[in-house]
Amino acid sequence: MKKGLLIVLSGPSGVGKGTILKEFVNDPELNLAYSVSMTTRKMRPGEVEGVNYNFVDRPAFEQAIRDGELLEYAEFVGNYYGTPLKNVEKLRAEGKNVLLEIEVQGCQQVMEKCPDALTIFIIPPSMEELEKRIRGRGTEPEEIVQQRLSKANREMELVDQYKFIVCNEDPKLAASIISLIIKRHME
C-alpha cells in the first residue's frame, strides 16, 4: 500500500486554521486523518478530550518528550503542544493522508524530519484583520491576545519556508485551494 501524505497546516493563531480545516477534513476524496495533538492548555468550553486535543498536565507532557514520543512539540504562549509520533506513522502506513494543524516552531521541526511533508502556511488578508479575528473569537483574555499578536508578527516572517501559502480571505475558498493542493499530490 502507498504510504499516506503528511500535510501540515500552519500559520498564526486566529488566522482561521480551524475554521478552514472543518471545511475539508471530512471530504472522503481526500482520505484524511486528523492528528490529535497533546497539550497542557486548559480545555475550552465545547472542546472534547481526545477529539480536539489530548489534555495532559506538564509532568505528563515532559515525560512524553523524554520518551521520544513526539514527532514535534513547542511551547506556545505558556503551554506545550505536540504531535504524537506513533499515531502519525500508523495512519500513514495504513495509507491515510495525515493532517497536522500546528504552530510554526513545530512545523519547522517537521520540515527537518520529514522534508517531503506538504507544508501550507495560512496568512490573513492583513494584520488588522488577524487582530479582529483573535479578539472576535473571545476565547483568550486581553493579555494572551496581545502575546499571540506579537508572536504572529514574528511568525509571519517564516512564510517563505513553506511549500504553499494560502490567504484566508474566505474559509471556503481557502479550503478549496488546499483540497486541490492535496489532490494533486495524491496522484
Ligand SMILES: Nc1nc2c(ncn2[C@@H]2O[C@H](COP(=O)(O)OP(=O)(O)O)[C@@H](O)[C@H]2O)c(=O)[nH]1
Ligand atoms: N507545535 C504544535 N503546535 C500545535 C499543536 N497543536 C496545536 N498547535 C498550535 O498551537 C497554537 C495554539 O493552539 P490553541 O491554543 O488551540 O489556539 P488556536 O489554534 O488559536 O485556537 C495554534 O497555532 C495551533 O495550531 C501541536 O501538536 N504542535
Ligand SMILES: Nc1ncnc2c1ncn2[C@@H]1O[C@H](COP(=O)(O)OP(=O)(O)O)[C@@H](O)[C@H]1O
Ligand atoms: N475568512 C474569515 N473571515 C472572517 N472571520 C474568520 C475567517 N476565518 C476564520 N474566521 C474567524 O476568526 C476566528 C479565528 O479562527 P480559528 O479558526 O479559530 O483560527 P485558528 O485555528 O487559526 O486559531 C474565529 O472566530 C473564526 O470564526
